[in-house]
Amino acid sequence: MNRRLQKHAWTLGLVLLLAVLMIVTKLIQPSFGATGLESLARAALPFAFATVAMAIVVIVGGIDLSIASMMAVCGVTAAVLMQSMGVVPAVAITLVVGLVMGAINGTLIVVTRVPDIVVTLAMLFVWEGVALLILTSPGGTVAPGLRSLISGAMIPGVPNALIFMAAAVALVWLPIRRSKLGLSIYAVGSDELAAFRSGINVAWTKITAYGLAGLLSAMGGLSLIMLTGIGEPVPGPYLLASVAAVVLGGVVLGGGRGGLLGPIIAVFVLRIIRTILTLAAVDPNVTTIVEGVIMVAVVMLGAVLTYRGARG
Amino acid sequence: DGHGNYTIGVSNTVQGNGWREQMICAMRAQAAAEGDVESLIVAHRNTDAAGQLEDLNNLIEAGVDAIVLNPANPDALNSALDAAIEAGIVVVAVDAGVSAEGAYILSNNQEEYAYLGARWLFEQIGGEGDVVYMRGIAGVSADTDRDNGFRRALEEYPNVNVVHEVFTGWQQDQGKQQMFDFLATGIPFDGVWTSGIDNVIVDAFVESGAPLVPIVGADNAGFVQYLNDIEGFTGAAVTNPGSVGGAGIALAVDILNGNAPEETTVLVDPVLWENATPEGQETIAGALNPDLDPEWPVSVSIPGWTDYSMEEIIACEG
């Protein structure tokens, strides 16, 4: 039990931090309530998917700098497809497109033996270009039914956006996490050579992990167009935010350690900090500084804590 | 006259660009100049439409009376804007339009902006010849609007040919490099139309020793300076005042005070300043402001809309 607690101490700390921040929000703006929570959950959606996608590749020992670009490709793909076909086929095709893009990233990393950070840096440009080729300026349509999926709250107090996110991530990750594939992902991230010698197909595991990241990026892209109602070909600011949230969430850069819950909570922490700063009418330029300082400070705190932990 | 102590929310999605900074400062200055505005909450960062939705929702949550925004996209923000309007919040979009029902729009006419400059340029090169067309960021609304205006002018001058089209990404260094590269090819051309990145384009000609051709840019302080200073350089600056933000605040206050305009859409039409005629040169000399950040448009106010002084907008407080 104690061990289990220790393993999840970081996540618990984040939950606590989130709770404190919620209280601070409530203190600054007493009227903050269900609608506030709802818009928070909606704002967190694309970040959460980007972060979860990033978390999976970081766990497998890589990094994917092209996530925001893949989200853009999927967003415009879905928005364009929905002009000519039903929601279900359009969404299905988009998910497949995401999966394939991610798998292409993974395959290139495995085949070319170029480091992942470099491959995905190059693919960042490639996918961005592809998005612009699909749609030169913002446009397309999104079925209203799809958009209403993430607004409101069927269960009072629990925003639909949150349910949607939880369901989507759980659907992808839970069956995998405890399976051999999930273990392989952790194993490859932890020690690639040992994994290979333990009989794991390292190449396949990596490609699958990157494919999953692509799939989740597709969900991120879909959530973007569900929010805005149109497809935008220019990638949003999701890359750096997702790296920050992944690290804040307790996933170790370098692979093998961490889960998906921590990063998702970290996304909410980062989002609610922005809400607080806006509510408190803090100078927006100072807001940027505050965000930077918080990111660095929390990670420093984490570093100091693990350092102490390793010693004590 | 003081009707109330309004809180106005501002949302903007591009940071670190002189034009947008001027817009924010104009908003602050105008808010300070208006007696009725108690506070301004500014959400100002680099983000996309989804991020702007987040900011808008936060502003609604903060209980503002009005929102003045520079929209990332005309159609993408409707969910938040509808909610705001429903909650009785006055919504004013500046610089570009939004499609939400009941929102006011106080916009620089981007299509007209491009059309005006392009027409002048085509006229200047005698209605025929080759031009270089330097655009902004692919896939961004403002760039698309300007492209429509440019194409409209192009249609009117069938003998004008676009010999080279590039995207500067609205980055000074990229624009300069691209011009250098193109000059190096030795392909002849007769004029340049450039979207916002302008003084560095002139620099590229001067530094490489290439003879200057007519160049159309925006009214950025640096470019206007060149129009005035450089011997033998003909060109034109089309105004695209960032102070439209200040006007947006003024409009929002008017509406809050019950003086809503009849039309929900007000277009601020651009003006063209050229240095090919003596009158034009005089206008430019009058507009000069050598102390201003070279990326800032020199048209710091919009007569009839904004009430602040030069010092106030430069102080950028409020």
Next chain:
Amino acid sequence: MSEQPRIHADAAVETGFKRFGRYLADNPVIPLIAFLLLLVVVLEIMRPGIVTPFRAGRDGIISTFWVGNLIKFAIPLAMLAACQVLTMLTAGIDMSAGILATVSAFVCATLAPLIGVTPAVMIALGTGVVAGLVNGFGVGIVRVHPLIMTLGTGLIATGCLQVYQRFVISTGTLIPETLVWLGTGRTAGMPNGLFVFVPFAAAVLYLMRFTGFGRLLFALGSNEAAAKLSGVRGWQVYLALYALSGLIAALAGLLYLGMIRTPSLSLANPLLLPSVAAAVIGGTSIFGGRGSFAGAIVGALILRVIDTMLTLLQMPEGARIAFFGLIILLVTALYVRITGAR
């Protein structure tokens, strides 16, 4: 990577090709230069005459010497790539380099009219060093991952720059004459920036290869525990390294300011990702312990040539961006294939 794939590259028999491959692996800059020349030839075929110096233009002799331009714009890129190469040697990265260059340029241009050119330049370089020290503190002493640390510092620096610029909107700007001369002037068709860059590059190459500090960079990237065992105090090296990286970024910013002559708030930011690309194309391993600044310089030149080609090709913007990415990938993959290095 597992041992499995390494095998293909090194396999078996001593064929001539193999020997050639190994020669190239020991001299990684050679295939890169060959590739650069190939690109230039392709460009010349695409646009005959572009490479030729002092060619007759429309109105007589003009000095649009393309090679000069190529080098000129590659210089700041290569300097920022130096930040990446040096930090990558220790398995780090400096994601704040682009912003620090911008800050330095902006601070210099806005302070110069207020306090004079020399103090302004000093303060501008100082901002780079200070920000670098913050990075070094985070990476070396608190042990934050360099990627996160430098991203965070970059974010903070951006915010500070935004706040700062509000105070200097009306003070006007002044680009120091020397910087303009360095940035825009030419001597014998070559950019004056080389007067700074050549000594700079020599210093970096010397630092990497012939000093104890340089050796420690390789050592820390290769095995930090081993370095510690040998008596190396890691935090000292990281502190000095990131401060140096900040200084180089600031210097690159000043040079860039002289070149572009408009102190925008995002002046050098777009150079960040290309600087990382230049470093990796040049054969620097992001995993540390292996890297070459000479390679990064060639990498920067290659990126610039590609830029020119794609600008001139007149393809849709989407295709242009996509091709840029594909070519980076292709070059790095070929490089890895030929030399067997990663």
Next chain:
Amino acid sequence: MGGTEQATLLDATGVAKSFGAVRALTDASLHVAPGEVVALMGANGAGKSTFVKILTGALKPDAGRVLIRGEEAHVGSPAQARRSGLVPVYQEPSLIPDLDVADNLRLGDTPREAFLHWVHELGIKGVRMDDMIADLPLATLRILDLARALASEPDVLLLDELTAALPTDLVENVLRVVRTQADEGRGVIYISHRFTEIAELCDSATVLRDGKTVGALKIEPGVEDRCVELMLGAKLSLDRREAGAARVNTGVPRLRARDIAIAPKVSNVSFELYPGEVLGVVALEGQGQDEVFDVLSGHVKPTGGTLEVDGTPMHFGHPADAIAAGLSFVPGDRAHALLRERSVRENIALPFSARIRDWGPLKGRHEKQRVDHAIEKLQIDTRAQGEVQRLSGGNQQKVTIGRWLAHGVETLLLFDPTRGIDVRTKRQIYPLVRELAEQGAAVLFYTSELEEVPLACDRAIVIFNGRVVDVIDAADASEEALMRAAYGLTEESAAS
């Protein structure tokens, strides 16, 4: 045991493998019959590990034929090897550090019951299924690796220097279990540099020299000499050091430890180390010797006690402090000591640049002289000197020692420097250590192989359960006496 004329389990012929310029294997062959334990012998760098990796699909050979149960086999990956019944325990631990024991088992589809049975059988207690691999000591990992291999019921078990890092008691368990495996009809390939183990366990020996199989022998009394001859290409043997006159230590000790305590492992360690002496450390695995070396080398601060160097009290906050006080440390795990992708020269010269005052220009000639001297002295095989990782284990170990040789030694802390090193290399290391001592250096020498103590040391301290329990005169201590001491049996032996 099992007749060699029976159908063989594993039959490899003409296996070759090059790594760039290094030809690790040129013509290796090997036959394993059911019920047979084959010792694979060879000096460091002979290609033993490479051979095992090829047989188990972790490396692809350049040439060669492998028959499994008489059928031609292409073993493409470790997974495939496992399916064909070939299960290795590699020289380096192959469990996943960030997964717990249970997940490691699931990953390889290892039956849990069988695994636990073997863990118990091998004498490891207190391992829990939710222990993180990264938190477990090396010796435990080796045993878990073996238990995992045994649990999958292999036809051929390949053990690469499994016992090198194991304490004596665990070695015995391993030998017993492996013997039973063979008795049940399985084949075993056993790699070790210890003749005693091979004599006890193996039926035959296949000897590799420079990547080529140079002979296959039946194990019988007196075969050692023949083996060594084949391995080295000339007759060599381990000679006992002539028992000289017992040293008389006078004056100020170079290093004096008083009541050193390091919670929770070490409670009381005191000793004196004099210039000119080699002081052995005798201890079973995990008695606190690791911690003592960590303190002496400046990696860990002691929780109690004092440390004096040349009579001056010292507090080390960093290895650099220890180095400044003249204490040079060679760790047991060379992975911690080497810059794998850097050259031999850079590895040896590393301490020359450590201090800030040495960050300036390199002193090329001075450095080269001292590095070359160290290389020559240790006879480091520099064929693959461009990258240390291309050297064999033994040569890598020499580099870690050479570093301090070049830097200049006052006090040398050697932690198991001969782990996994062949006889020839050992024969170079003992005299070197002696020579250093004779030149005035003080050497603290821990070894996991007890027979080395009399060969290299003047005296030895015995650490048991975190305390120094005895000091013995090493030069003429018998192995049995050392063994008893290591097991903490000294008091009783004194009483009897």
